[in-house]
Amino acid sequence: MSDVEPLWTGGEWSFPDIERVYDEIERIGLGEMGLSCYPNQIEIISSEQMLDAYASIGMPVFYNHWSFGKHFSREWDKYKKGHSGLAYELVINSDPCINYLMDGNTMTTQCMVLAHAAMGHNHFFKNNYLFQEWTDAASIVDYLVFARDYVAEQERLHGRVTVERFLDSCHVLREYGIDRARRPPKLSAAKERDRRREREAHNVRQVSELDRIVPAPEPQQDGPRPFLPAPEENLLYLIEKHAPDLEPWQRELVRITRRMAQYFYPQGQTKVMNEGCASWAHYTIMNRLHEKGLTTAGAHMDFLALHANVLFQPDFDDPRYYGINPYALGYAVFRDIERAALDPDDEDRRWLPGVAGSRDPLGAIKEAVANFRDESFLRQYLSPKVMRRFRLFRLHDRADAPAYEVTAIHNERGYADIRESFADDYEWHAHHPMLTAVAVDRTSRALTVEYRPHRGRGLREPKAAFQHLCTLWTRPVIVRHAVTGQVLLSGERS
Amino acid sequence: MSSVIIDRRHNPKDRNLVNRRRFIERVRDGVRKSSHRALGDKGLTDKGDSDITVSGGGVAEPRFSHDPLTGERDLILPGNKKFSVGDRIEKPLGGGGGGSGSQPGEPDGDFSFAVSHDELIDIILEDLELPKMVRRTEGGVEASEPRRAGFSSSGPPSALDVERTISRALARRIALRAPKLNRIAELERERDACPDEECRGRIDREIARHRAMAAAVAFLDPVDLRYRRFERQPRPSARAVMVCIIDVSASMGDRERRLAKQFFHLLSIFLHRKYREVDIVFVRHHHEAEECDEETFFASGSTGSTVVSTAYRAAEKVVRDRYASEDWNLYFAQVSDGDNMGSDGLACMEVLNRFLPRTRFFAYVEVLRETPSHMARTTDLWSVLERVARQHSNLAMRHVMDDDDVVPAFRSLFDGTGVETEHRGRQQ
Numbered sequence: 001m002s003d004v005e006p007l008w009t010g011g012e013w014s015f016p017d018i019e020r021v022y023d024e025i026e027r028i029g030l031g032e033m034g035l036s037c038y039p040n041q042i043e044i045i046s047s048e049q050m051l052d053a054y055a056s057i058g059m060p061v062f063y064n065h066w067s068f069g070k071h072f073s074r075e076w077d078k079y080k081k082g083h084s085g086l087a088y089e090l091v092i093n094s095d096p097c098i099n100y101l102m103d104g105n106t107m108t109t110q111c112m113v114l115a116h117a118a119m120g121h122n123h124f125f126k127n128n129y130l131f132q133e134w135t136d137a138a139s140i141v142d143y144l145v146f147a148r149d150y151v152a153e154q155e156r157l158h159g160r161v162t163v164e165r166f167l168d169s170c171h172v173l174r175e176y177g178i179d180r181a182r183r184p185p186k187l188s189a190a191k192e193r194d195r196r197r198e199r200e201a202h203n204v205r206q207v208s209e210l211d212r213i214v215p216a217p218e219p220q221q222d223g224p225r226p227f228l229p230a231p232e233e234n235l236l237y238l239i240e241k242h243a244p245d246l247e248p249w250q251r252e253l254v255r256i257t258r259r260m261a262q263y264f265y266p267q268g269q270t271k272v273m274n275e276g277c278a279s280w281a282h283y284t285i286m287n288r289l290h291e292k293g294l295t296t297a298g299a300h301m302d303f304l305a306l307h308a309n310v311l312f313q314p315d316f317d318d319p320r321y322y323g324i325n326p327y328a329l330g331y332a333v334f335r336d337i338e339r340a341a342l343d344p345d346d347e348d349r350r351w352l353p354g355v356a357g358s359r360d361p362l363g364a365i366k367e368a369v370a371n372f373r374d375e376s377f378l379r380q381y382l383s384p385k386v387m388r389r390f391r392l393f394r395l396h397d398r399a400d401a402p403a404y405e406v407t408a409i410h411n412e413r414g415y416a417d418i419r420e421s422f423a424d425d426y427e428w429h430a431h432h433p434m435l436t437a438v439a440v441d442r443t444s445r446a447l448t449v450e451y452r453p454h455r456g457r458g459l460r461e462p463k464a465a466f467q468h469l470c471t472l473w474t475r476p477v478i479v480r481h482a483v484t485g486q487v488l489l490s491g492e493r494s
Numbered sequence: 495m496s497s498v499i500i501d502r503r504h505n506p507k508d509r510n511l512v513n514r515r516r517f518i519e520r521v522r523d524g525v526r527k528s529s530h531r532a533l534g535d536k537g538l539t540d541k542g543d544s545d546i547t548v549s550g551g552g553v554a555e556p557r558f559s560h561d562p563l564t565g566e567r568d569l570i571l572p573g574n575k576k577f578s579v580g581d582r583i584e585k586p587l588g589g590g591g592g593g594s595g596s597q598p599g600e601p602d603g604d605f606s607f608a609v610s611h612d613e614l615i616d617i618i619l620e621d622l623e624l625p626k627m628v629r630r631t632e633g634g635v636e637a638s639e640p641r642r643a644g645f646s647s648s649g650p651p652s653a654l655d656v657e658r659t660i661s662r663a664l665a666r667r668i669a670l671r672a673p674k675l676n677r678i679a680e681l682e683r684e685r686d687a688c689p690d691e692e693c694r695g696r697i698d699r700e701i702a703r704h705r706a707m708a709a710a711v712a713f714l715d716p717v718d719l720r721y722r723r724f725e726r727q728p729r730p731s732a733r734a735v736m737v738c739i740i741d742v743s744a745s746m747g748d749r750e751r752r753l754a755k756q757f758f759h760l761l762s763i764f765l766h767r768k769y770r771e772v773d774i775v776f777v778r779h780h781h782e783a784e785e786c787d788e789e790t791f792f793a794s795g796s797t798g799s800t801v802v803s804t805a806y807r808a809a810e811k812v813v814r815d816r817y818a819s820e821d822w823n824l825y826f827a828q829v830s831d832g833d834n835m836g837s838d839g840l841a842c843m844e845v846l847n848r849f850l851p852r853t854r855f856f857a858y859v860e861v862l863r864e865t866p867s868h869m870a871r872t873t874d875l876w877s878v879l880e881r882v883a884r885q886h887s888n889l890a891m892r893h894v895m896d897d898d899d900v901v902p903a904f905r906s907l908f909d910g911t912g913v914e915t916e917h918r919g920r921q922q
Contacts (some may be wrong), residue, residue: 015499022497040497040901047504049733052510067555069517073607080608096498103503118497164516172556315573393574395583400567403582409574421568430567433558456565464556 004293007470013107018042018300021111022118026151028288029119033311033362037122038097038137042114045100050090053100058090059127060098061144062255063151063166081100093125095137111295116287119323120278127370128273130266134209140263147256154249166250170236170257172468177236177258216324232437235449235469236261244445245474268371272426276330277369279311279340283331303315313390333377333385337364340383351383351415377422392418395492397458429454431463435479452482462489470494517553518609518617524548525609525617526901546609546803553605555761618901619764620849620906624734624772626888627823640724649721663718672711681894709900734823734854735773735816736765740791741830743780743800747801749896750861754829756900757859761827775812779805783833785812802834802875803841810849818884824849826856832873840877846879848885857907858891 007024008017022042028034045053048396055072056062057226089111090100093294099111125131136147155163232238235259240251267274284309314320337355340348341364344356355364368381387410394408394417408414410420424430439448449469451459462479466489469478525546577583586840607615626757645655678701685697738758748755765772776791777783780798783805805828813824834842850856858879872880881890892903 015501018499024498025495032748042497042499043502044500046503046504049505049509055510055513064512064516066513066520068510069515070553070605070607073517074516074605077606077608099504156600160516160718168555172558173558183717313572313574316571317573317575321573324570336642390572391574392570392572393577395569395571396566397569397585399562399564401585403584404569406577406581406583407568409578414579422570424568425570431560433560435558444622453565454560455567457560457567458564460559460561461556464554465558468556 005290006296007111007294008107008297008299009296011108013105017107018110018114021107022114023288024294024369025111025119025285028285029115029123032231032288033119033281033284034366035119035123035281036126037119038095038126039202040099040118040122042099042101043097044103046103047079050087050100050102051079053090054087057192058092059144060089061148062140062336063148063167064155064178065151065167065171066164067171067185089113089117091121092140093121093131093137094140094361096182096286097122097125105378106302108295108299109306111289111299112282112286112303112306116282117225118305119285120281121274123281124270124277124369127267127366128373129371130269130373134266135263143259147260150252151257154253158249163253166253166471167257167469170254172465173236173472174257174261175240176435177234177261179234187425192291231450233435234258235435237436238437238447241470242440243473243475246472247386252281263354266282267425269375269428272330272333272374273369273372273377274330275327276294276334277365278333279307279327279331283307283335298348315391320382329390330384332389333381334365334368335385336382336383336386337361337368340364347384352366352381355381373426375423375426378426379419382419384410384423387415387418392422393461394418394421433457433459436482439442447473447475449477450482451479459488466491467494504729520552521548521605522617522759524552525614526905529614529618529901545606546614547604547606552839562671571584580845603903604709614910615763615767618905619767620903621910622764623768623910624736624823624855624908625910626763629733635901639727641727643723643727645720645724646723647717647719647721649723653721653723655720655722658720659714662720663714666715666718667711669715671707672712675708675709678704678708695814733771733773733821734769734825735775735813736761736825736827737775737777737789737812739777739779739805739809739826739828739830741780741796741800741802741828741833742778742804742827743798743833745800745831745833746861749864750831753861753894753900754859756897757829757894757904758827759903760900764904773817775809777805777808777812779808783808800830800833800835801838803838803845804829806842806845810845813849824853826853828857829859829861830875832860832875834874834878836874839874842875842878843882846882846889847885850882850889853888856886858889859903859907860891860893862893864895 007021022040030037050359051072053060054075055068057068062068088102088105091097092100098117099114099122101113105113125135125137131137151163151167164222228238237252240254240258243251243254246254252287286295286300286303289295293304311325311328311331313325314322337352340352340356341358341361344352348356356366368377372380390410392410393406394414396407397404408417410418434452434454436450436452437447439451440446441448466479468478470491470493474493475488476492479488480486481488528547616627617673681697681701681704685694685701688694688697734913737759740754740758742751762774765774774788776786776788778786778791779800779802781801781804782798785808809826813875817824860873860876879889879891883891890907892907894900894903
């Protein structure tokens with residue numbers, strides 16, 4: 001048997017190193033583990049570029065808006081003052097899948113990052129049902145280019161401030177641009193062509209309108225129906241299609257915001273799973289590389305330190321505590337699934353039916369990756385072993401009570417409660433007020449929105465956000481309590 | 495499946511600079527307002543970054559979010575050490591613990607970020623200029639004066655640059671392998687010392703060759719000649735002098751002096767940045783006045799009573815001695831607490847009336863006393879200057895109370911509307 005040479009020695013990376021390492025990682029990921037990924041595109045970037053990418057929500061192309069400058073300033077600040085390190089990587093759900101590697105990383109880090117992103121995240125993007133249904137990896141970059149150019153063009157036509165202001169309003173409703181109950185149509189290439197034609201028609205209409213020097217756009221008398229066939233939770237969709245007095249370019253901006261929200265929706269819904277899957281992948285692959293003798297002992301030690309760092313979960317009373325670390329939680333659950341599949345005990349058979357003892361850990365993990373989101377994933381797979389590992393406990397917090405009450409801890413009586421509550425906390429409406437459009441008045445076109453409080457919670461200083469909603473709807477809007485009918489907010493475009 | 499590796503490090507890295515500029519534009523007023531906090535501590539000379547906090551509508555990104563002070567929720571937290579079911583934990587004052595899952599919405603409060611020194615100065619000084627700067631021309635032709643402009647290969651003998659010429663000649667001789675004269679002398683000595691006929695003949699031939707080469711390569715050739723060249727350049731058509739007058743009398747406390755320094759620092763940076771041809775003259779005064787250097791000007795301690803007219807006279811003298819020519823645009827900037835000896839008012843008016851007609855702009859900044867507003871009274875100097883300003887529209891007056899006022903006052907003086915606004919201000 002011939003001796004195997006390590007793929008690299010020392011800390012510095014080089015392009016040939018990365019290429020060889022990637023090939024080995026792919027051999028393990030696709031070959032041995034049977035992951036299924038989009039082709040990878042690996043891009044080396046500098047730390048400044050990484051900061052840049054952060055601020056554009058991680059996208060390679062994005063339209064210009066002051067708020068990104070604000071976020072950029074904050075990240076830049078934190079980074080310069082050493083409050084936060086930069087991410088080692090950034091990966092984009094696109095086909096081909098774009099992986100950004102920072103040039104300051106050591107070769108060990110690059111290797112781990114490749115295993116993490118190019119295999120783990122990539123597999124997740126390609127196989128998770130939410131991503132499959134909600135995003136179209138093949139067209140996203142094209143769409144971003146279109147959005148950037150469209151916004152720039154409108155700024156030229158209508159003035160930067162006007163367009164930025166309008167986008168401000170759109171951004172306020174970012175979370176309300178999603179059909180959570182329906183499956184959205186994909187941004188397919190053919191649709192995209194149609195859309196483009198439609199857009200061109202828009203442009204023509206605009207130009208001809210300019211030609212005719214029509215002072216104000218006419219309300220569309222014959223267009224949309226002045227009532228709602230059913231309650232609509234996708235407020236941006238409603239606005240795009242039915243807001244009475246928007247100009248075509250404004251509708252298009254609403255649409256762009258909506259499409260971006262739709263693209264990012266699965267990421268918000270699968271943070272734990274996505275990072276968990278990627279961390280599980282990098283851990284498995286890095287270990288296999290070392291088993292094969294392809295990494296030196298030193299490099300492997302470096303990796304383990306890095307791994308521990310990434311997966312660190314401070315306790316709730318630790319000053320470093322900043323919520324649950326999705327990497328740590330997701331990784332723990334996936335590793336637990338793997339373990340239970342191979343070496344189950346009675347507890348696993350009770351809590352992880354179907355997985356325990358299946359002898360097919362890879363199959364079980366792929367099944368979980370494909371068919372769940374954080375909320376259902378935790379409901380299905382969070383086992384007592386993981387709860388004990390994290391020493392999870394549940395606090396009940398009533399706003400009017402002077403103290404929290406401990407209502408469950410990691411023991412036989414508490415497992416089910418913790419699992420339920422934890423999963424509930426990953427529901428969309430646990431963190432976003434539920435607003436549903438319920439009626440549009442036939443004559444005044446006034447919009448009625450219902451607020452359905454989640455566990456008695458009120459809205460926090462909603463006036464500013466509400467004003468933006470009025471701007472978008474262009475006619476009077478009222479928000480009323482879904483149960484009591486009390487009018488909470490009412491106003492119109494200023 | 496194949497992978498592609500691309501080196502993007504040389505792509506532009508400032509994609510977000512556009513967005514950052516837009517953001518800063520949006521918060522510009524807030525930045526100017528709080529710039530003293532950033533500048534005040536470190537001074538304007540510090541080149542480091544400054545922390546700026548801006549607040550209010552410009553930076554807020556409102557969202558619909560839950561009010562944490564209503565309703566109920568269940569929190570799942572890691573790291574239980576001692577709790578069992580039924581335990582109660584007192585809520586910390588000022589807000590609950592963080593939940594898991596998504597982050598809480600960002601409150602519409604203050605937003606802090608760092609700006610670089612240059613960025614901050616740019617924001618503060620944007621669009622400012624010295625008012626009424628006049629560009630001199632003489633008979634439609636700009637005045638010009640000779641300026642050194644390198645060297646040329648021709649010129650009058652008086653402009654011959656000997657050093658440069660000789661060094662070029664030397665370089666040429668070396669390049670053409672001209673033998674050195676002492677090499678020939680050396681060979682001659684060698685020949686004279688040599689007993690052997692044949693050897694002497696060889697050396698003679700060598701000497702002859704050297705001589706021939708030396709004759710062929712001139713010691714000094716016309717191509718070596720270099721002359722100093724002068725070009726007539728238009729004389730800077732807009733020359734200006736700024737006379738800074740600071741009150742260092744005993745009545746100027748720490749706060750007054752700090753604000754005065756901030757103002758003059760700002761002025762000095764503004765002038766250095768925007769104008770190449772501006773002289774700055776520093777005058778300090780209490781009951782006597784003297785011209786001083788920049789260091790003394792900013793370092794001066796406080797003593798003595800106040801006679802402002804001495805400063806005006808000193809300034810007038812400087813102008814008469816050094817800036818008498820009509821080409822000079824005259825500017826004055828004065829910071830004082832307004833304290834002046836009562837009998838000095840007439841003298842001040844007299845000097846000012848004399849030189850204000852020649853002056854482009856006189857900026858007077860008065861540091862207001864920290865007194866309750868009902869006790870505030872117009873100071874001696876302010877009322878004198880107010881009377882002067884009725885006849886001379888180029889005298890502008892501003893009050894500053896605290897650090898927040900310095901940048902706005904400075905901007906209002908130099909944003910091109912300084913003179914006019916103060917007119918309106920005074921009529922109120």
